[in-house]
């Protein structure tokens with residue numbers, strides 16, 4: 001319901017408490033506000049807002065074409081319809097340290113609970129593709145320090161992502177993670193690790209919580225929640241999973257309509273009108289106007 005959503009400050013506190021809980025927080029990527037509501041219905045701990053998904057949604061590759069304004073706008077639309085805390089992908093902070101500082105404040109205003117900033121060069125690339133590069137460690141540390149200093153709500157979570165593993169190797173990635181934690185990062189996101197042993201190496205090296213990116217068709221083995229938990233991982237994201245599933249279903253549906261001339265055979269694979277209305281809390285809008293919801297099955 002419109003007014004039943006907790007404030008951004010409360011959602012940030014919830015994310016902080018989750019990070020302190022020692023339990024694995026599972027954050028699927030929402031591809032729109034509606035899918036964030038579905039994630040909440042399924043009892044997840046939070047919503048991830050993926051740069052790859054925002055880019056793809058705009059029909060663009062994930063190569064740093066989206067602007068802070070576009071990301072903040074979409075993040076706000078998603079964050080405001082769910083009671084769950086949202087973690088948003090802020091790429092490189094859209095520039096250098098000063099831009100990273102502004103990014104933090106704009107995304108705080110968008111109502112998300114936290115963001116991650118990565119140490120790639122501008123323009124960035126998907127972390128699971130070859131050909132990416134990272135900035136010098138001192139530049140990356142300045143990004144994180146600027147972000148931390150710019151934050152106005154102390155509960156806003158600043159995660160530092162390092163893409164160094166596939167570019168410079170595991171040792172350098174761990175060195176960077178430690179430097180980011182020293183610079184004030186609340187959460188470390190080691191990108192494109194291959195297996196559980198690599199997560200364990202990060203766990204042993206840094207004191208702060210760590211995040212695992214279980215994106216499909218990339219460089220990381222898809223580790224299950226139990227394995228991640230026993231490797232000491234605190235947060236897992238499934239960034240593009242729902243978009244991939246939805247697009248596959250849409251593709252199948254379009255083919256069926258083309259071939260059969262009707263969608264009749266697809267009805268049992270669709271979200272029913274009843275379930276959509278339920279997810280939207282349609283009936284509760286009758287509190288404003290009792291003629292709003294008159295749907296009967």
Ligand SMILES: C[C@](O)(C(=O)O)[C@H](CC(=O)O)C(=O)O
Nearest residue numbers: 050051052126127128215239
């Ligand atoms: C996590 C990520 O940054 C994202 O934008 O969702 C992507 C995911 C992907 O492209 O599969 C990344 O890992 O770079």
Ligand SMILES: [Mg+2]
Nearest residue numbers: 050051052089
């Ligand atoms: Mg991304």
